[in-house]
Structures are given as structure tokens and as C-alpha cells.
Amino acid sequence: MDNTTVKKNSHPLGFYFIATLQMFERFSYYGMRGLLMLYLTTEAIKGGLGIDKGTAATIYANFTMFVYFAPLLGGYIADKFLGKKKTFFIGSIFITLGMILLFLSASKFMVYVSLIFIIFGNGLWKPNITSIVGDFYGNNDPRKDGAYSIFYTFINIGAFLAPLVCGTLAEKTFAVTKGSEVVSYGYKFGFLAAGIGMLIGSVLYMLFSSKLLGDLGNYDAANPKKQAKNSSAKVEKKPLTKEEKKRVSAIVALTFFVIIFWAGFEQAGSSLTLYTNDYINRNVGGFEVPTSWFQSINAFLCVVLGPLFALLFVKLSKRPKGDIPTPTKMGYGLIILGLGFALMVGAALERGDTTNVAVKANILWLLGAYTLHTVGEMFLSPVGLSMVSKLAPKQIAAIMMGVWLFATGFGNYIAGMSAAFVETWGALSVFGLVTGITISAGVLLCILSPIFQKLMVLDEES
Ligand code: GLN
Numbered sequence: 001m002d003n004t005t006v007k008k009n010s011h012p013l014g015f016y017f018i019a020t021l022q023m024f025e026r027f028s029y030y031g032m033r034g035l036l037m038l039y040l041t042t043e044a045i046k047g048g049l050g051i052d053k054g055t056a057a058t059i060y061a062n063f064t065m066f067v068y069f070a071p072l073l074g075g076y077i078a079d080k081f082l083g084k085k086k087t088f089f090i091g092s093i094f095i096t097l098g099m100i101l102l103f104l105s106a107s108k109f110m111v112y113v114s115l116i117f118i119i120f121g122n123g124l125w126k127p128n129i130t131s132i133v134g135d136f137y138g139n140n141d142p143r144k145d146g147a148y149s150i151f152y153t154f155i156n157i158g159a160f161l162a163p164l165v166c167g168t169l170a171e172k173t174f175a176v177t178k179g180s181e182v183v184s185y186g187y188k189f190g191f192l193a194a195g196i197g198m199l200i201g202s203v204l205y206m207l208f209s210s211k212l213l214g215d216l217g218n219y220d221a222a223n224p225k226k227q228a229k230n231s232s233a234k235v236e237k238k239p240l241t242k243e244e245k246k247r248v249s250a251i252v253a254l255t256f257f258v259i260i261f262w263a264g265f266e267q268a269g270s271s272l273t274l275y276t277n278d279y280i281n282r283n284v285g286g287f288e289v290p291t292s293w294f295q296s297i298n299a300f301l302c303v304v305l306g307p308l309f310a311l312l313f314v315k316l317s318k319r320p321k322g323d324i325p326t327p328t329k330m331g332y333g334l335i336i337l338g339l340g341f342a343l344m345v346g347a348a349l350e351r352g353d354t355t356n357v358a359v360k361a362n363i364l365w366l367l368g369a370y371t372l373h374t375v376g377e378m379f380l381s382p383v384g385l386s387m388v389s390k391l392a393p394k395q396i397a398a399i400m401m402g403v404w405l406f407a408t409g410f411g412n413y414i415a416g417m418s419a420a421f422v423e424t425w426g427a428l429s430v431f432g433l434v435t436g437i438t439i440s441a442g443v444l445l446c447i448l449s450p451i452f453q454k455l456m457v458l459d460e461e462s
Contacts, residue, residue, distance in 0.1 A: 011147055014212040015136045017204075019154035021092075022129050024201030026158035028095060029067075029122065031166030031194035032102065033269075034295055036060060038170075039187040040111070047175075047185040049108060057270075061416030063115050064266070068409030070123025075131070075402030077124065084128035084135075084398055085209065085217030091124025092202040099195030103188045127401035132217045134389025134397075139458055142317060148386035149310035153303055160299035162197075166190035167292060240393055243457070247391040250455035251400055254384075255407035257330060260441045261380055262411025263418070264337050264434050265373055268298060270419040272344070272366070275427055279351060281360035294366070301374040309378040326387045327445055327452040333380030334442030340372030341435040348428040355426075391456055 040056035042048025051059075078087040098117030105111050133151050137144040167190065174186020240248065273291060276282070282289040317323035324332070347365035384404065392400035422430045 011143060011150065012136050014214070014216065015133065015147055015150075017208060017212040018129060018133055019151050021201045021205060022151060023154040023158040024197050024204070025092065025095065025125060025129070026155045027162045027165075028099060028158075028194040028198040028201070029118075029162075030159040030299070031162035031197060032099060032118070032191055033064070034163040034167060034292065035170050035187050035190045036063070038185070038292075039191075042185060042187070045184065046182070047187055049105075049111065051108060057416065057419065059111075059115075061270075061413055063119065064269075064416065065409045065413040066119045067122045068126075068405050068407075068412055070119050071127035071405040072123075072399065072402035073120075074123035074125065075127040075396075075398035075400070078128045078131075078398040079396055081219070083217055083219030084132045085213060086219070087398075088125045088128040088132075088217075089202065089205055089209075091121045091126075091128070092198055092205065094118070094121030094124060096195050096198045096202060097121075099191050099198060102191040103195060105188075123402075127398050127405055128217070130385055130405075131389060131392075131398045131401040132213075134386070135216050139390045142314075144390065145313060145317075145323075145383065145386045146310050148382040148389070149306055149313075151385075152382040153306040156299040156302035156306065158197075160296055160303060162194070163292065163296050166193045169193050238395060240396075244393040246455045247458075248393065248396075248400065250452050251388055251391055252403065254327065254330065254387075254452065255403060257334060257441055257445050258380070258384065258404065258407040259410045259414070260438060261330075261334055261337060261376070262408045263414035264341060264411075264438050265377060266412050266415035267418050267434070268370070268373070269295070270416050271422045271427075271430065272369075274419055274422065275344070275347075276366060278357045279359070279361055279427070280347070280363055280366050282363060284363065289363075294370070297367070297370045298374050298377075301371060302377065305374060305378055306382070309375075313383075325449055325453050326383055326456070327449040329383050330380045331442045331445035331449060333376040333378070333383075334438050334445060335376075336372050336379060336442075337376035338435050338437075338439035338442060340369040340376065341431050341438065343369040343372065344431040345428065345435055348426075348431055353426055353428040387456075390458065 037056055037060055039048050040051045040059060041053055042050070044050040074087060074091060078084045082090075094117050098114045098121055101110060101114035101117060105114055130151075133147055134144060137147060170185055170187045170190035171182075174189040176183045273294070276294055277291040282291070313323055343365050347361035347369075350361045350365070351359050385401075388401055388404045389397070418430060418434075
């Protein structure tokens with residue numbers, strides 16, 4: 001798209017359409033994810049499946065890992081066969097079906113089948129919807145970073161609303177109570193709401209995509225030089241140039257740091273949740289804050305802080321020396337995440353790191369940690385998506401987004417395992433170790449940044 005013909009800071013309507021679709025999908029994902037552990041572990045007579053905690057944790061860790069591994073396949077299918085648009089739409093159907101199956105599920109086996117549908121659906125959806133955002137802009141278009149920030153805000157609006165809507169349906173509206181005691185939960189209705197969220201996204205796509213997206217994300221549009229009429233024709237095997245290979249190697253090398261980041265960050269759903277449940281004083285003015293509510297903090301802060309950071313980065317880019325280079329930003333992100341974990345070390349020290357649940361740490365440690373984690377995320381995640389969209393050669397753009405997300409999958413798995421490490425080594429050691437590793441990785445990335453910048457140079461036509 002020619003950036004001289006559009007206003008400097010405005011974004012095309014099609015971009016907002018894509019961001020809205022992504023909001024519905026994330027609503028669906030996080031609505032379901034927030035209830036999954038509870039559904040698996042709650043006794044059968046109370047509306048759950050009565051699976052033991054250990055097995056449930058393994059299912060959860062593997063599920064969240066494969067959810068982010070599958071995008072590699074989805075990116076491949078889009079780049080080689082179907083194009084991004086068709087692929088993510090098929091993904092939305094898989095996700096909707098998965099959610100409905102989960103609503104109907106009555107056994108562990110059916111849950112596995114549902115989760116496999118959601119994993120495949122996410123694989124077809126996530127890399128392609130993410131990559132298509134970048135297709136609205138030329139690589140040197142300054143609006144690209146901003147677009148990814150706004151896209152990220154939409155992600156988090158969905159993520160913020162999901163636990164509130166699906167959680168309320170499950171734990172209030174469809175819960176049966178006897179006096180003040182809950183006799184059974186309506187988790188399945190939470191899954192149904194998640195499915196309806198995705199369904200709305202699919203219907204919106206069917207209604208408006210041809211008008212708002214035009215050719216964008218079609219198979220042939222990804223290969224402008226080969227506008228073949230026969231859309232089933234295979235992608236021409238244009239070899240990557242030397243420059244393109246350098247850029248691909250930069251993305252792949254950076255995924256190492258991305259794994260470390262998410263391995264720390266995603267502990268929000270594992271070790272930090274368990275820690276909050278047992279060891280944080282959640283009593284605020286006489287009200288016991290439910291542990292699950294802490295899951296909305298990150299998404300809420302993303303919505304609030306996202307636009308501020310987008311503005312900051314635009315301001316910085318107007319300096320004579322320009323914006324902070326992306327790898328350096330990501331290094332800062334890791335360091336800030338590490339500082340968040342340093343606050344959790346503070347919490348562990350305040351408690352004397354005992355396993356006595358009667359000894360609690362101040363809630364401010366946790367709130368501070370989540371705030372720093374979110375600021376770290378702003379320096380790494382939307383910025384990273386934008387970077388991949390700029391650097392990836394067009395013919396493998398979605399695959400490269402898949403590679404980026406694949407790293408997130410590893411991170412999720414390590415984060416899931418961390419809950420078990422806390423059990424064996426104690427919170428102080430684990431939080432201390434995570435602080436050390438993430439800050440060291442961040443400093444290393446800042447040091448290596450000039451090398452990455454050399455690999456990442458874009459040629460004029462891209
Ligand atoms: N919260 C963001 C999303 O859902 C990033 C998650 C991640 O990459 N781990 O897209």
C-alpha cells in the first residue's frame with residue numbers, strides 16, 4: 001500500500017476489521033483457557049470432570065504448548081496452498097467446533113478431541129491473522145509498529161472481557177447454589193459463550209471480508225509476481241536472497257530470547273497463580289479477592305498502557321537518531337520482566353519463604369510484578385510481531401510468524417513446568433533464578449543488538 005496516499009497516522013478500515021476478528025478469537029481462547037483447569041479438576045457432581053491436579057496440569061501445559069506449536073503448520077498451509085485469509089477462516093470453524101465439543105463433553109476423551117480441534121484451529125488462525133496486519137503497510141511505513149500496538153490492544157480487550165463474561169456464566173449465572181455453597185458450576189456454558197464469541201467472528205468474516213479486505217491475504221496476493229489464475233498452483237520456488245537469509249537468521253536467533261521471555265511471563269497462569277492462591281494476602285478491605293481475577297490484570301494493563309507505549313515509540317522515532325532499535329527494545333523487555341520477578345523475590349523474602357500458608361506476603365509485590373511484566377511485554381511482544389512482519393520474506397511470511405509463535409509454545413511449556421519447580425525448590429529459588437536468567441538474557445540482547453541490526457537491514461523495495 002502506498003503510504004503517501006494515506007494520512008500519516010490513520011489506519012485502513014480493513015485493519016480495524018482484522019483487529020476486531022482477533023478480539024473475538026482471543027475472547028474465545030482466554031474465556032476457555034481461564035475455565036479449563038477448573039473444569040478438569042472440579043468433581044464430576046459439581047459440573048467438572050474430576051481429574052486429578054497432576055494430570056490436569058499436564059494436559060494444560062501440553063495444550064498451551066501445542067496451541068503455539070500449531071501456527072507453524074498453519075503458516076505453512078497459508079504460504080504454500082491456501083493464502084492467509086482462507087486459512088484463518090477455516091481455523092475459526094475448527095475453533096468454534098472445538099468449543100462446542102467442549103460444551104458437550106462428558107469425558108476426558110471428548111475433552112482431548114475438543115482441545116485438538118482448538119489447537120488446529122489456533123494453528124490455522126494465529127500466524128495468518130497476525131501476519132495479515134502487516135500486509136496493509138509497506139515495510140518502511142512508520143504506521144506498521146503502531147498498527148501492531150493497536151492490534152495488541154484489541155487482543156487484550158478480548159482477553160480482559162473473556163474471564164468476566166465466561167467466568168461469570170460459569171461461576172454465577174449457571175452455577176447452582178444451596179445457601180452460600182455452590183452445588184454445581186456451569187463451566188460448560190462458559191465454553192459455549194467462548195464458542196459463540198468465535199462464531200460471531202466467523203460470521204463477521206463471511207459478511208464483510210470481501211468488501212473490507214479485497215485481495216489481501218489471498219493466495220496469489222502473497223505472490224504478486226505470479227498472479228496465476230489457477231489458485232491451486234504451487235508457489236514458485238523463488239530462492240531466498242542472501243539478504244533475506246540474513247533476516248530470517250536474525251528472526252530465528254531472536255526466538256531464543258523470546259522463549260526465555262514467555263517462560264517467565266506465562267508463569268502468570270501457573271506458578272504465580274498457585275503462589276497467589278496460597279501465599280499472597282488477598283484480603284483488601286475485608287474482601288477476599290478471588291485468585292482467578294488476577295488473570296485479568298495483565299490484559300487490563302495492556303489496554304491502558306498499550307496506547308501510551310505506542311505513542312512513546314512514535315515520539316522516539318521522531319528523534320534525530322530514531323526509535324530504540326527493536327532488539328534493544330526486546331532486551332529492555334526482558335530486563336523489565338526480570339525486575340518484576342525481583343519483586344516476587346521480595347514477596348518470598350517477606351514471608352521467609354516458608355510453606356506455611358498462614359504466612360502471607362503483601363499484595364503489592366504481586367501487583368507490582370504484574371505491572372512490570374506488562375511493561376516488559378509492551379517492549380517485546382507487539383514490537384516483535386511487527387518486526388517479523390517487516391523482516392520475513394513475503395513468500396514465507398506466515399511461516400516465519402509461525403516460527404515466532406512456536407518459540408512462545410516452548411516458553412509456555414517451561415512456564416507450566418515452573419509450577420512444579422516451585423513445589424520442589426521453593427519459590428525463593430525459582431523466582432530468584434528467573435530474575436537472574438531474564439535480566440542476564442536482556443543485558444546480553446542489548447549487547448548483541450548491533451549485530452542483530454546489521455542482519456536486519458531492509459532493502460529499498462521491501
Ligand atoms: N497475550 C498475547 C496473545 O494472546 C500474547 C500471548 C503470547 O504470545 N504468549 O496473543
